[in-house]
Each structure stands twice: as C-alpha cells, then as structure tokens.
Amino acid sequence: MILAQNDESVRRAFEWDNAPEGWPALLALLALLAIGYAVIWLYRREGREGAGPALRLVLAGLRCAVVGALAVIWLDPVIATYNVRTIHARVAVVTDVSTSMSVSDPLQSAAGGTRLERVEELYSAGNHAWLRRLAENNQLALYAFGEETAALAAPWESGAGGLAAAPVGRGRSDAALAVAHAFEDRSEQPMAAVILVSDGQFNKGAAAEDIAAHARRFKSPIYAIGVGAAVEPPNLRVVEIAAPPTAPTGDPFQIRVQAAASGIDSASAEIELTVQAAQEAAAAGEPPAVVARRSVTLTPDAPQTVDFEVTPGPPGSYVYRVRIEPLADEPVLLDNARDAGVEVLDQRLRVLLVTGGPSYEYRYLTRMLERDRSVDVSCWLQSADVQAVRDGDVVIRELPRRPEEVFGYDAIILLDPNPEEFDQALALTLRRFVDEFGGGLLVQAGPHHSARFMRDARLADLVAILPITPDPEADVRLTEQGTFRTRAVAIEPAEQNRTHPLVSLASDAAGNREVWRALPGVSWHLPVLKPKPIATVLLETPGGGGEPECLMAVQPVGAGRTAFLGFNTTWRWRGTAERCFNQFWVQVVRYLSQARREAVSKRGTISLDRATIFVGDYVTVEARVLDPQYNPWHEPQVEATLKSGDAAERATLLSAIPGREGWFAGRVLFDHEGSTLIRVKLPGGEGRPENSADERPEAGPAALTKRVLVQQPDYELRALRMREDVLRELALQTGGEFFTLDDAGGLPSLIKKASQTLRTPGPKLAQWDRGWVLAVLAGLLAVEWWVRRRNHLL
Structure with a gap:
C-alpha cells in the first residue's frame, strides 16, 4: 500500500484554559486546600445551639462544594478544537542505471545477469515484496540516475516502466544530483531514509563527502546497497587512439594507440586497425577494411603504446577503428574498440621557398619538394635576374607581399634571406601569417645575409616571433672563430627532446641517436644569444667544457609555429644518407603546415573547446571567418550546420565574440554517435562549389568545414x-548502514515509521458560563441557607 502524503482530521478535547502551570499551579492547589481546611476548621468549632457534629459536617461540605465550584469557574473549563495533520515520511530508493551497471559479475551471478538485472530481481521478487515492505510505514519514492535523474512510478502501478527504460543519460554517474532530487521532491515531508543502490562509481557531480553532508542537513540516514564484485573483473580496453584530424592523400601518417588491462596479471592481445569511409560507417554499409594487426602483451601496470603507419587513400572522410580481441571471460566489451576520424584532403601543401642565393641547400631542397606529390612549392631566388626562369611547381613572377598572396601558403621557408627585398609591411604580414592565420615559418641562417637580416630594424616584427633571441655581436663572434671552421662540430639532438617528430630519423631512440652521430657536422652556424623561454631546442652542439649552442629551435606563436635552423649544410647529409635529408625536410614541412592543414581553409578556422567529444556533450564551437580579402567578417551572427550520419541537418547560430574581430562562438549539443560535419558558410563564396579545385592563393572553399567524431563516453x-x-x-557518515545486494533483504525492517503529527488549535467553547453551572452554584448556596434556617442557625 502506498501511503498518502498527508492525513487531516479534527479532534476535540476538554481543557482548563486558565489552569496555571509550574509553581503557580502548586500555589493555587495549596491555596485551595488551605481554604478547604479553614472552612472545615471553622465549622467544627461552630458553637451555636443545635449545631451538632453531623450538621456541622454537612454545612462544611456544602461550603467546600461552593468554593470548589468557584475554583472550577476560575479555571475556565473549555471544549478545545484541534485540526490534526499527519505528514507521512518518505523513503527514497535511488538506483544507479549508468553504463557500469550493465556489467556482469560472473563470480557473483551464476546466471550471468548484469548488475542492473540483479537489482531488478530484488525489486520484483515475490510480487515486489521488498518495495512493498518499504511502503508500509513510509511513502515510497523511486528514482533512477545516470548523468541525469528521473522519478519512477511504483512497479505495480499502471504504466510503470523498468529501470532500463529510465530516460537518463548513462555515460556517467551523478549520485549527488539524484540524492538532491530526492530531498527537493519531498516538499515538507520528513525523509525516513535514502536507499542508494549503486556500484559506487561516482564520476560526475559532487563527491561522496558532499552527498553525506547534504543528507546530514536533513537528518536523514543513507543506506547504501553495493552492487557488483569488490575486485576488478578481467578486462582489456582501448584507452586512447590518436590520429591527425586531416592528412593529404598519399601522405603517410601515424596512428598511436594506447591499450590497457585490468583484473589480470597479463594477457596476450591482438590489436586490429580497420578503416571505413565515414558515410559507410554511419550507414552500417560495407564492412571496414583491415589496415594492420599487432600482437602485444598487456599488464595492469601501465598502458601499452602501439603505433600504426597509415597511408591514406583517395580524398574523403574516414573512420579508423582500433579493436582489441576480448578475453574469453571478459564481461565488458564496450571498451574494446575506439574510433578516430581523419579527413583525407585532395589539397596539396602550399610552400613558399625564399632564398638569398643559389646555395646547395636551395638546389637540393627545391628538387626534393618538387618531387613530393603532397607539396606544391613556389620558389623565389632573390639573386636571380628579372627574366630568369623560376623553379617550383607553381611558378611566381614576384615575391608575394600582399596579405591575400602570403596567406594562401601553408608554410614559408626563408633560406639565408636577403633583407634588402623585405620591408616593414612584409614583416608584419609574415607575423600575421603565423600569429593569426596558423601558418608555419622557418628561417635558416646562412653566412651571407642572416646576420644583417636579424639586425634590420624594419624586420623587428618578424624577428620577434622567432624561437631564438639574436646575438647583436654575432658578426664579432664569427670573426673571432673564423668564417668557417677547419673542423666540423657534431650535431646532437637536445637530451630532453630526442623523441620530437622533427628530429626523429629512426624508429627507436637508440637508432635515432646513432643516425645523428653518423651525419656530417657543421663547419658554420650563426651564434644566437639564447632560446626564447617557450622555445623547444631540438639540435645543439656538444657541450664539452661549456654550454651547448643552439642549432635548431621551434616554438608556437599564436595559431601557428616558427622554427630557426642555425646552419645551412643539411645538403651534406645526402652523401651519407639521402633518406635522412629527405625525411628531415619532409618532417619540417609537415610540422610547419600542421595548423593550416588541420584548419583546412585559409579563410578561417573552426575550433572546439575540447579534443574528445562524447554523446550528450555541450561543446563551445568557435569559428574565425574572413572575407575574400582576408579581413575579419563583421556581422552579429553566422550560421553553422551540423550533419551526423542519416540524421537531419541541424542549424545553429554562432554569435560574434566581443573584442575578437571575425570570431564567432556558440554552444552546440552533440547528440549522435559517429562522424559529424560542422559547416560554416563563408562570405563571398556564392556560385562556387564547396570543394573547389581552384589553386590560386586568394581562393578558398565556400565554407569552413570540420569533421569531428562523437563517441560514447568511457568514464563508466x-x-x-x-x-x-x-x-x-x-552510510557511516549519515547514520545508515552498508549492505551488499545479497544481504539487502532485511533492510526494510530497519526503516521505522517516521511520520510527523501537527496540531493546529481551533476555536474554544467556554463551559463556565453555561446555565447549569449557575444553577449548581445557586443550588448549593440555597441548600446551605435552607439547612441553616431549618436548624435555626441564621
């Protein structure tokens, strides 16, 4: 039986409205007794003739009766009315239905049911006897919680659904929110107890200590029922998959996977990498193609890292999935696979190569980049005649200076540049190219122009973003040591950055160290004062007896990156290992171009406030929008659309961000698993297809696009x-008790009835002014008068 929240009734009671309390009551009683004693004492000494003992006793009794009647009138007898309201207490049963409750514990359940199914067995056994026992003394309230909390009807009521059908997100467990809901819903009812049924994996909201403090404020105990095994079950899982969001077609990239084990000492596992077009993955079409397999040994000590080398196919959106073959007795399979989305682009990287003269470095680097199918290189040889035939895949007739020309490139490499052809405007444009538009810039020093380039005041904006502080006395130091050393100085990767992708020329650390030792050293390098504080030093000279000198450093600058290479003889590496020369410069170009490549468009970018997105997440989406002249777009709002698989396209508005010209932002809900395409239309793009093949620097797609992969969360x-x-x-902190699910059968008997009764006084009906009271008083006096008259005592 479910108790009603309140019962109301009216009760009447006889009361003395003027009755004193405490010491006054005692004094009044003593006074009454004294009066009675005085009356009896006087009548016993009645000396008149005819007043015998019996008559005196009758007269004393009548006089005492009169005094008693007056005392009753003075006490003011009334019939009091009370409105009685009984508030029945609540007992709240709060059940965890998050993803971790879908785990089965083979050691605890021979039938193999999940944790949630075992809880439902407790609730439903014997026609819901366990729940009905709770409802006998207190009103029963049922809740299910995951990321949100939902109130449930009692299972014996019509239309009640099971725990599995509760409309709550199951990606996390927010027990604090559930307990708070239970207390808020009680209104003015007292809470007899809260019964929390969970595995204790609280990974959202307030901590358990805060839940206990909240319950103590309401003086309500929490009885905790633990569900599941107290030891980790055997489980293999993919912790993380890291892949670049974009990659040029045919340009190899790396996918890094972290896998882990728990509940076992060690296990041999097969890790499989597959790929599938995003559209096919969303539509569950063709099965994915196997890219590679690896066998690893996993232990609980630390995640195992596995790298896959992948060569992308034709342009398009792809989903790469990593899957671990599960153990034979593994209870959880949801975490055995994880996806990463990669956008394969048909655009080739656009590189501008500027050199002060026809050095060997320039000649070999130009040829190498021209052979690279993923790169379109434009070359500007400053010392060449005006009518000279220019090198490169995309021939240019002049040094790009205008912003719309410079901003069309992904990376710019300056090889010992001659400062005479540069000016302050171009220096500022190059700084904006890196800082605002995510471009990459490398300055390689050479013996002819670099010292003057670093000192030129007109180029201060450009020099300021380099990862080194130039040495104003560089010429003096070079003169002291001679223009070229007679003995080459070895090149060493900096100890703390030996694994940086720019200096990785072998697959393992030991091999990489041997490769660098075998490469020719440098006979000349430009001295620098020091690296910048946020710079990463990659190459340096051996320290010997003094401080090592910086030969190469990189640093982030705003949205882009800059690099400094202090020597110009990497071409000599070709005599030892041409592969190392090619690999080094390919890695440099990819590193410098990464930010622009990830943004896809040169007329803006879309960024999110997190790298990993789970279903149900609200994510802040920011978009930088530029007009065809690369100026910030000034409008109060821009429209963005989201397309997820077969779901209908959704539109949302991004509002201008105050103080940040051309930037727009908005909160977006990602509620579909799989690949989602975000698209922001660019101004001035009408009449041209979105994926235009126009290779002019000033051209760009008609919309900014970014594809993200939305996954099911693994917090649970x-x-x-x-x-x-x-x-x-x-339970201990709130005065409750802890039970396992197997021992919870006796819990309802511990929760007593905790209802409260409230009495509200109503009107009072006085009794002393009734006619019969006056008649009794008058009758007593009349009888005493008659007795006295009859016996001649008046």
Whole structure:
C-alpha cells in the first residue's frame, strides 16, 4: 500500500484554559486546600445551639462544594478544537542505471545477469515484496540516475516502466544530483531514509563527502546497497587512439594507440586497425577494411603504446577503428574498440621557398619538394635576374607581399634571406601569417645575409616571433672563430627532446641517436644569444667544457609555429644518407603546415573547446571567418550546420565574440554517435562549389568545414569494481548502514515509521458560563441557607 502524503482530521478535547502551570499551579492547589481546611476548621468549632457534629459536617461540605465550584469557574473549563495533520515520511530508493551497471559479475551471478538485472530481481521478487515492505510505514519514492535523474512510478502501478527504460543519460554517474532530487521532491515531508543502490562509481557531480553532508542537513540516514564484485573483473580496453584530424592523400601518417588491462596479471592481445569511409560507417554499409594487426602483451601496470603507419587513400572522410580481441571471460566489451576520424584532403601543401642565393641547400631542397606529390612549392631566388626562369611547381613572377598572396601558403621557408627585398609591411604580414592565420615559418641562417637580416630594424616584427633571441655581436663572434671552421662540430639532438617528430630519423631512440652521430657536422652556424623561454631546442652542439649552442629551435606563436635552423649544410647529409635529408625536410614541412592543414581553409578556422567529444556533450564551437580579402567578417551572427550520419541537418547560430574581430562562438549539443560535419558558410563564396579545385592563393572553399567524431563516453568503464569503501563511508557518515545486494533483504525492517503529527488549535467553547453551572452554584448556596434556617442557625 502506498501511503498518502498527508492525513487531516479534527479532534476535540476538554481543557482548563486558565489552569496555571509550574509553581503557580502548586500555589493555587495549596491555596485551595488551605481554604478547604479553614472552612472545615471553622465549622467544627461552630458553637451555636443545635449545631451538632453531623450538621456541622454537612454545612462544611456544602461550603467546600461552593468554593470548589468557584475554583472550577476560575479555571475556565473549555471544549478545545484541534485540526490534526499527519505528514507521512518518505523513503527514497535511488538506483544507479549508468553504463557500469550493465556489467556482469560472473563470480557473483551464476546466471550471468548484469548488475542492473540483479537489482531488478530484488525489486520484483515475490510480487515486489521488498518495495512493498518499504511502503508500509513510509511513502515510497523511486528514482533512477545516470548523468541525469528521473522519478519512477511504483512497479505495480499502471504504466510503470523498468529501470532500463529510465530516460537518463548513462555515460556517467551523478549520485549527488539524484540524492538532491530526492530531498527537493519531498516538499515538507520528513525523509525516513535514502536507499542508494549503486556500484559506487561516482564520476560526475559532487563527491561522496558532499552527498553525506547534504543528507546530514536533513537528518536523514543513507543506506547504501553495493552492487557488483569488490575486485576488478578481467578486462582489456582501448584507452586512447590518436590520429591527425586531416592528412593529404598519399601522405603517410601515424596512428598511436594506447591499450590497457585490468583484473589480470597479463594477457596476450591482438590489436586490429580497420578503416571505413565515414558515410559507410554511419550507414552500417560495407564492412571496414583491415589496415594492420599487432600482437602485444598487456599488464595492469601501465598502458601499452602501439603505433600504426597509415597511408591514406583517395580524398574523403574516414573512420579508423582500433579493436582489441576480448578475453574469453571478459564481461565488458564496450571498451574494446575506439574510433578516430581523419579527413583525407585532395589539397596539396602550399610552400613558399625564399632564398638569398643559389646555395646547395636551395638546389637540393627545391628538387626534393618538387618531387613530393603532397607539396606544391613556389620558389623565389632573390639573386636571380628579372627574366630568369623560376623553379617550383607553381611558378611566381614576384615575391608575394600582399596579405591575400602570403596567406594562401601553408608554410614559408626563408633560406639565408636577403633583407634588402623585405620591408616593414612584409614583416608584419609574415607575423600575421603565423600569429593569426596558423601558418608555419622557418628561417635558416646562412653566412651571407642572416646576420644583417636579424639586425634590420624594419624586420623587428618578424624577428620577434622567432624561437631564438639574436646575438647583436654575432658578426664579432664569427670573426673571432673564423668564417668557417677547419673542423666540423657534431650535431646532437637536445637530451630532453630526442623523441620530437622533427628530429626523429629512426624508429627507436637508440637508432635515432646513432643516425645523428653518423651525419656530417657543421663547419658554420650563426651564434644566437639564447632560446626564447617557450622555445623547444631540438639540435645543439656538444657541450664539452661549456654550454651547448643552439642549432635548431621551434616554438608556437599564436595559431601557428616558427622554427630557426642555425646552419645551412643539411645538403651534406645526402652523401651519407639521402633518406635522412629527405625525411628531415619532409618532417619540417609537415610540422610547419600542421595548423593550416588541420584548419583546412585559409579563410578561417573552426575550433572546439575540447579534443574528445562524447554523446550528450555541450561543446563551445568557435569559428574565425574572413572575407575574400582576408579581413575579419563583421556581422552579429553566422550560421553553422551540423550533419551526423542519416540524421537531419541541424542549424545553429554562432554569435560574434566581443573584442575578437571575425570570431564567432556558440554552444552546440552533440547528440549522435559517429562522424559529424560542422559547416560554416563563408562570405563571398556564392556560385562556387564547396570543394573547389581552384589553386590560386586568394581562393578558398565556400565554407569552413570540420569533421569531428562523437563517441560514447568511457568514464563508466575505466574502473569496474564495486567501490565498497566509498559506499560504506557514505552510510557511516549519515547514520545508515552498508549492505551488499545479497544481504539487502532485511533492510526494510530497519526503516521505522517516521511520520510527523501537527496540531493546529481551533476555536474554544467556554463551559463556565453555561446555565447549569449557575444553577449548581445557586443550588448549593440555597441548600446551605435552607439547612441553616431549618436548624435555626441564621
């Protein structure tokens, strides 16, 4: 039986409205007794003739009766009316239905049911006897919680659904929100107890200590029922998959996978990498193609890292999936696979190569880049005649200076540049190219022009973004040591950055160290004062007896990157290992171009406030929008659309960000699993297809696009054991008790009736002014008068 929230009734009671309390009551009683004693004492000494003992006793009794009647009138007898309201207490049963409750614990359940199914067995056994026992003494309230909380009807009521159908997100467990809901819904009802049924994996909202403090404020105990095994079940899972968001077609890239094990000592596992077009993955069409397989040994000590080398196919959106073959007795399979989305682009990287003279470095680097199918290189030889035939895939007739020309490139490499052809406007444009538009810039020093280039005041904006502080006495130092050393100085990767992708020329650390030792050293390099504080030093001279000198450094600058290479003899590496020369410069170009390549468009970018997106996440989407002249777009809003698989396209508005010209932002809900395409239309793009093949620097796509992969969250699967310590401490701090699911059958008998009764006084009906009271008083006096008259005592 479910109790009603309140019962109301009216009750009447006889009361003395003027009755004193405490010491006044005692004094009044003593006074009354004294009066009675005085009356009896006087009548016993009645000396008149005819007043015998019996008559005196009758007269004393009548006089005492009169005094008693007056005392009753003075006490003011009334019939009091009370409105009685009984407030029935609540007992709230709060059940965890998050993803971790879908785990089965083979050691605890021979039938193999999940944790949630075992809880439902407790609730439904014996025609819901366990829940009905709770409802006998207190009003029953049922809740299910995950990321949100939902109130449930009692299972024996019509239309009631099961726990599995509760409309709550299951990606996380927010027990604090659920308990708070239970207290808020009670209105003015007292809370007899809160019964929390969970595995204790609370990974959202307030901590268990805060839940206990909240319950103590309402003086309500929490009884915790732990569900699941107290030890980690055997489980293999993919912790992370890292892949670049974009890659040029045919340009190899790396996918890094981290896998881990728990609940076992060690296990041999097969890791498989597959690829599938995003459209096919969303439509569950063709099966994915296997890219590679690896066999690894996983232990609980630390995640195992596995790298896959991938060569992308034709342009398009692809989903790469990593899957671990599960163990034979593994209870959880949801975390055995993880996806990463990669956009394969048909645009080739656009590189501008500017050199002060026809050095060997320039000749070999130009030829190498011209052979690279992923790069379109434009070359500007400053010392060449005006009518000279220019090198490069895309021939230019003059040094790009205008912003719309410079901003069309992904990376710019300056080889010992002659400062005479540069001016302050071009220096500022190059700085904006890096800082605002995410471009990459490398300055390689050479013996002819670099010292003057670094000192030129007109180029201060450009020099300021380099990762080194130039040495104003560089010429003096070079003169002291001679223009060229007679003995080459070795090149060493900086100790703390030996694994940086720019200096990785071998697959392992030991091999990489041997490669660098075998390469020819440098006979000349430009001295620098020091690296910038945020710079990463990659190459340096051996320290010997003094400080090592910086030969190469990189640093982030705004949205882009800059690099400094202090020597110009990498071409000599070709005599030892041409592969190292090619690999080094390909890595440099990719590194410098990465930010622009990820943004896809040169007329803006779309960025999100997080790298990993789960279903149900609200994400801040920011877009930088530029007009065809690369000026910030000034409008109060721009429209963005989201397309996820077969779901209908959704439109949302991004509002201008105050103080940031051309930037727009908005909060977007990602509610579909899989690949989602974000598209922001660019101004001035009408009449041209979105994926235009126009290669002019000033051209760009008609819309900014960014494809993101939305995944199911794994917060619930990072630890699978029942947290008995958390649940037991929560119960202890609130005056409750901890039970396992198998021992919870006797819990309802511990929760007593906790209802409260409130009495509200109503009107009072006085009794002393009734006619019969006056008649009794008058009758007593009349009888005493008659007795006295009859016996001649008046």
